């Protein structure tokens with residue numbers, strides 16, 4: 201069941217701040233996606249490759265599919281023909297595979313680098329040191345990476361009730377975004393996207409400079 205009232209409220213807030221809504225539809229049926237589509241929503245986020253491929257085949261072609269989960273290199277090929285934006289690029293190996301598949305499909309695939317900003321331990325995402333190394337790598341490899349476009353950064357704050365902590369984590373992510381924007385991507389107008397904020401913390405994310413939020417349970421209900 202789609203919560204259309206929540207959708208309208210969220211859209212009103214986001215439109216006033218020019219923030220893009222990615223409706224996170226993982227585990228939810230295609231008819232829920234269709235219901236939001238019919239209200240005008242075009243950007244949807246999925247976490248699992250197989251599920252995304254199945255839904256893509258069922259739903260309208262002008263829908264923008266965001267891949268927001270952890271992506272294994274050997275699965276990039278399945279989504280490369282149609283994916284709109286890959287949020288979770290967390291290694292150079294993955295970026296190079298996306299580039300390869302972009303070339304095969306004769307397209308440029310938009311990507312975000314995932315930063316590890318939360319307190320929780322996670323195997324996934326760059327930290328600030330990785331980002332410096334990435335900048336060096338990218339400066340050298342730019343010529344080769346013609347089939348990916350790095351559009352910005354993505355991150356997830358701690359699962360916490362502590363608003364001050366969440367705010368600090370989003371501030372750090374925004375800071376990393378500004379550093380890259382002012383260095384590695386100084387001459388690249390496409391580096392413009394900061395994906396942060398979910399159902400529980402999106403108002404804080406917007407206040408801290410998100411350009412894109414990823415909201416699931418507020419729109420589609422809890423996931424079982």
Ligand SMILES: *Cc1c(COP(=O)(O)O)cnc(C)c1O
Pocket residue numbers: 224226247268269356397398399400414415416417418
């Ligand atoms: C599931 C998920 C979301 C949405 O979470 P909600 O709390 O349901 O809004 C956002 N981002 C990522 C990366 C997710 O995996």
